Amino acid sequence: MSRPLRFSLLATALAALAACSGGGGRPKADLAASRITTIGVNSYLWRAALETISFMPLVQTDSNGGVIVTDWYVNPQVPTERMKVTVSILDQDLRADAVRVAALRQVNQSGQWVAAPVQAATTQKLEDIILTKARDLRRAAVTD
Numbered sequence: 033m034s035r036p037l038r039f040s041l042l043a044t045a046l047a048a049l050a051a052c053s054g055g056g057g058r059p060k061a062d063l064a065a066s067r068i069t070t071i072g073v074n075s076y077l078w079r080a081a082l083e084t085i086s087f088m089p090l091v092q093t094d095s096n097g098g099v100i101v102t103d104w105y106v107n108p109q110v111p112t113e114r115m116k117v118t119v120s121i122l123d124q125d126l127r128a129d130a131v132r133v134a135a136l137r138q139v140n141q142s143g144q145w146v147a148a149p150v151q152a153a154t155t156q157k158l159e160d161i162i163l164t165k166a167r168d169l170r171r172a173a174v175t176d
Contacts, residue, residue: 073098073121076173077131080165081119084158088117098122104138112140115150119162126166133158 071078072095081100082093088102098121104114116136123130133155138145 072096072124074124074126074130074166076126076166076169077121077162079169080162081121081131083165084162085117085119088115113148114138114140114145117158119158126170128163131159131162131166133162 078095078098085100085102088105090100091103092099092101094100100117100119102117104116106114114137118134120132120134121130122132135150135155135158137148137150139148140146
């Protein structure tokens with residue numbers, strides 16, 4: 033993965049982690065997002081996923097099936113590399129194993145886009161960012 037893309041993902045992750053507030057104790061009310069919305073997946077995970085990849089052009093969103101697919105995104109700082117991401121929300125509960133990110137990466141070699149490997153840390157970092165944002169959204173909804 034290129035250095036600017038890693039920096040961009042790391043900066044996003046750090047910003048998401050910095051937004052976490054540490055408050056003690058558990059919230060008094062536990063709202064199950066899936067029980068109070070009409071979408072088929074956890075609404076906190078859904079919103080967090082959309083916010084996390086909002087810089088990429090979207091090709092498909094299915095809130096009932098829990099799938100978000102982006103189009104190819106070229107980072108302006110690295111025009112010879114592009115990525116495409118699919119986020120799947122797998123459950124109605126806010127759980128760590130309820131979100132999966134899959135990514136494709138291509139590099140431009142002599143005018144042709146060629147498939148290149150994606151580091152596992154990239155997809156893991158995106159999943160962590162989504163989970164952190166979802167927990168923050170839930171925490172804010174419970175305390176309001």
